């Protein structure tokens with residue numbers, strides 16, 4: 001499993017932050033500025049995106065991670081160093097073990113979840129994702145989930161599909177194995193609550209929990225946490241779009257002054 005393992009917390013409140021940035025609400029100059037907030041490795045990776053929209057989302061996710069984690073730790077964002085575990089899960093390599101974080105970027109939102117003392121996973125999807133269907137998820141559903149979805153029609157089914165898929169992805173990302181985790185052994189609740197996992201290595205004790213968040217009208221987030229059943233999470237959601245709006249790269253600012 002990827003990244004340094006963080007022991008589940010027992011009987012205490014864990015402070016969790018979820019930051020998001022809407023790239024649709026930023027202009028070209030904002031995006032040029034955002035790309036200067038990445039380190040050289042991240043910039044090189046960013047340049048490999050051939051399509052502009054996912055490239056902007058990727059850059060925003062890393063700028064957001066640097067901003068949010070730097071603020072939480074009281075460190076300049078560029079002092080942070082990220083690394084990636086074998087399964088692809090990013091983790092904070094410097095300062096090592098200071099906190100756990102996870103990223104998602106899609107549907108116009110870049111999202112970063114972070115917590116000190118518990119493992120986190122985050123997933124984002126547009127509220128209306130028409131290509132998600134019962135047929136597409138065939139083989140990935142736990143007992144009971146198919147019946148739950150089949151009992152819904154129209155927009156209620158679509159909402160339930162998005163909740164189910166974001167929930168599974170968030171747990172898979174908190175765990176670290178991503179989509180190679182046997183998702184059909186992962187029974188996610190419809191709303192907030194504990195997740196049942198059957199015989200997944202590294203999944204015990206059963207302390208995985210999901211929280212559903214609505215950052216805006218258009219998106220749905222699922223936040224997965226590895227917490228003891230009697231521990232609680234204090235979740236703060238921050239819209240960082242304004243942090244990146246109206247900013248310009250240093251050279252552009254100097255030129256326009």
Ligand SMILES: CC(C)(COP(=O)(O)OP(=O)(O)OC[C@H]1O[C@@H](n2cnc3c(N)ncnc32)[C@H](O)[C@@H]1OP(=O)(O)O)[C@@H](O)C(=O)NCCC(=O)NCCS
Pocket residue numbers: 002058086087088089090102103104105106122123124169172173174175176177178179180
């Ligand atoms: C992680 C995964 C679920 C991402 O799903 P997605 O909907 O395409 O993308 P999201 O926007 O939700 O998340 C992307 C981010 O998740 C993070 N991520 C990648 N792999 C991850 C993993 N295994 N666990 C947790 N987070 C992961 C990364 O930060 C990634 O963004 P980046 O590559 O720009 O840094 C999917 O790509 C996956 O399963 N990857 C693992 C690959 C795999 O199966 N490895 C097996 C062993 S090698």
